[in-house]
Amino acid sequence: MRKIINYQPQPMTRVLMGALPLIAVIFFYLVASDARLAANSYDKLLPGFDAMWAAIDRMAFTPSPRTGEYLFWTDSAASLLRLLVGVGLSAFLALVFGLFCGALPVVRSVLSPLITLIALIPPLAILPVLFITFGLGEVSKVVLIVIGITPFIVRDLQLQVQAIPHEQMVKAQTLGGHSAQILWRVVLPQLLPRLIDAVRLSLCSAWLFLIAAEAIAATEGLGYRIFLMRRYMAMDVILPYVAWITLLAFTLDLLLRVINRRCFPWYYAK
Structure with a gap:
């Protein structure tokens, strides 16, 4: 336990560790969006990335x-x-x-x-x-x-x-x-x-x-x-x-x- 409290991640390791929660959020959003759109293709609550990109373009x-x-x-x-x-x-x-x-x-x-x-x-x-x-x-x-x-x-x-x-x-x-x-x-x-x-x-x-x-x-x-x-x-x-x-x-x-x-x-x- 003493090693854990004294452990200092390297800069690149800190970047990767910080990116993991964001990747997890994106992953779960994609799964939930696909599930809702599969059940109802007109669902507006969790639009897919293609719909959001079209909105950004517009x-x-x-x-x-x-x-x-x-x-x-x-x-x-x-x-x-x-x-x-x-x-x-x-x-x-x-x-x-x-x-x-x-x-x-x-x-x-x-x-x-x-x-x-x-x-x-x-x-x-x-x-x-x-x-x-x-x-x-x-x-x-x-x-x-x-x-x-x-x-x-x-x-x-x-x-x-x-x-x-x-x-x-x-x-x-x-x-x-x-x-x-x-x-x-x-x-x-x-x-x-x-x-x-x-x-x-x-x-x-x-x-x-x-x-x-x-x-x-x-x-x-x-x-x-x-x-x-x-x-x-x-x-x-x-x-x-x-x-x-x-x-x-x-x-x-x-x-x-x-x-x-x-x-x-x-x-x-x-």
């Missing part, structure tokens, strides 16, 4: 007869723009509030209770309020993402700042550093890699809020298209869209992880 590579747009790419661009703007604003606000709340007890005493209160509000519960306040356009969707993930990133960064050894602050002050220099030269560099990690962990929630907003009020977007196709039980469109969202989320997560490792190698050497 959505991604054939212009819409009504608008002339390639709907798949139009939806992807609209959702990604909303997501990146929302997450970017959240990261900036979280960095500012997390830095000052964590490093300055006076600011923490004033703002920390408010941030905690906002974090406890279910973001989807105030979605109608956002639509009434900001309209049904892009602003309300971006604001929902910001409200949904910013408080959690702020609290994470605040804890990270408070975990910095107090000796570092004392040494910086001994060397003549004032408050602004300590924040800029001591605290901020240690906060940036944690910010990227916190954003990575918040991406799933950001996608959730985005898709919910698009499902209620949008004319384009991945969430809008999924809920539109639900009316027609078009699983041959819905499943590829879900898989595409998963691939986009995985790519963004991987990109952030690579950026973090390249820019802050010392963070992973701890």
Whole structure:
């Protein structure tokens, strides 16, 4: 048993082991799809890969007869723009509030209770309020993402700042550093890699809020298209869209992880 807990798979072995569950899911889907289609060739619940590929070809590579747009790419661009703007604003606000709340007890005493209160509000519960306040356009969707993930990133960064050894602050002050220099030269560099990690962990929630907003009020977007196709039980469109969202989320997560490792190698050497 001691050998098992100390076993470290090689990189290629880890890739193969990680691929096994995905292969198993695809295999069981194919078996279940074949069984349902054999019983009813018009079954829509588990379409075959050929039907899904035909749907992808229709959505991604054939212009819409009504608008002339390639709907798949139009939806992807609209959702990604909303997501990146929302997450970017959240990261900036979280960095500012997390830095000052964590490093300055006076600011923490004033703002920390408010941030905690906002974090406890279910973001989807105030979605109608956002639509009434900001309209049904892009602003309300971006604001929902910001409200949904910013408080959690702020609290994470605040804890990270408070975990910095107090000796570092004392040494910086001994060397003549004032408050602004300590924040800029001591605290901020240690906060940036944690910010990227916190954003990575918040991406799933950001996608959730985005898709919910698009499902209620949008004319384009991945969430809008999924809920539109639900009316027609078009699983041959819905499943590829879900898989595409998963691939986009995985790519963004991987990109952030690579950026973090390249820019802050010392963070992973701890």
